Amino acid sequence: MTELLVKNANVILLWVGAICTLGLYSVLYKENRLYRIFEHLFLGLATGYLVAQTWTDVLLPKWWKPMWDEGRWYFIFIGVFGSFYYFIFSQKHSWISRIIIGFFLGVASGQAFQAYANDYWPQIPSSFKPVIPHPETQITVAGKVTKIAELTTAGAINNLIFMVIVFCVMMYFFFSFEQKNPVIKNSAKLGRWMMMFTFGAIFGATIMARLALLIDRIDYLLNEFGTAAFGQGSGATTVFGILLVLMAIVLYLALKKDKESPDEGV
């Protein structure tokens, strides 16, 4: 058994991958027991991986080894403080779990200053861009020569659009007073339209990313699994044929179900 698994690990791996893929895709017909099993398999494996990774990548090198191997006895307090989380299961003393949660809230609040200074603040000055076209020039500041790249008319217009959009979108989120002034009101409206461009772009990119994953799974079934299971030449064709048969069966079952109970369905 052990030898069989070790020798055929790569083939078993491909079969497992294909079965898992088809098992989950069975939900596309309807919610069914097979899908539920594979869903729980996924949940179990993901939880197991999280637990194992937490131990091997975090707790073992950052807590256990320094305490046990390097003699840093005071690391035991990390364990004690960490155990405060588990007071959440005590009805009487659940407030103790809020101590560690509060500590992390405090840490996150303290780090917010650094995050703002490092991540967000630099974006404000860099949003102010030149809007007057100019050829490539050199300027000397305190004896240091700096080359400034050429700014074309198109580049200047793009910069202006960039700044207007930043201003308008920020204006949309300006709730300190009622937006009655026509300039503020209209710039906020323009900001909302610009955000629609952004959300459309994000939505489009998300659809493409999900479709790329779908194509990747089909490629896995046809090429990687197909070649391993049915040979180099006809592997992909065979799997494609099997998939077509499966799809035909699903379609038949769906149509049959529709005929039997036409009112059901979405």
Add this chain to the structure above:
Amino acid sequence: MFTPQTGGAWYGYIAGAIVASIVLIVILTQLPQRARKWVLFTVTFLGGLFYALEFFLPTHEMMIEGNKAEGNFLTPFVVPMANILPALSSFAVGLGVINLFQLHTKRVLKWNLDSINSVVFFVAMILMTVAHIMAKRPHPSEFVTSLQKILFDGALQSLDATMFSIIAFYITSAAYRAFRVRSLEATLLLATAIIVMLGQITIGQLLTSSLPDYLHIEVVRNWILTKVNAPATRAIAVGLGIGSLAVGLRIWLGLERGSYFEN
């Protein structure tokens, strides 16, 4: 006192620390309602104080672990803190695991047709945990390595990619609802999404190949992403930063009211 120890001294210190911790926990359990609020406030404030002081205090040139760096007296503790905090937060993983254990144990004990799902969950979780931990140990056996590879590369990776690819089907139906042209906003959303999607694939590029260069769909897509999407995202991000800074300040100074500090 806080120096590494070896041999018997280490055991002595560990025992002392455990006793001190038990005493602390007993004291905490006996605290009255009013004092609890102050404990929570103090711990929250101290948690943020380190990073706030490290950020606000003036810096000077100094040596940190043999390297020249700019910082203050708290800067050398940034790396140890960065090691301690993930270890501390990792203990929270157990909460989720206990929760799942409680739920699935109940289902198994009921024993009906759905219990098989919970059995599959337990078997998968235990197998994956053991295989991954054993595989990460020095000189793992070939069996363990193969088992971990089958479970991770074969099952988990495939299930993960498939689960997310299923969303492609549902997102198509969501797209239909979102993209119906009902208002100017919906039209902008629809037009941008179509341009972004078509600009990414060959057929889209082929459709506009006969137009002038600046009207090629991939050029328009790129312009939308860099000149419209980027500034709008930046404005949202800056607002988000200011908001998180304000909320952070309120929590840190205990000004935030609600279930956390109140009860």
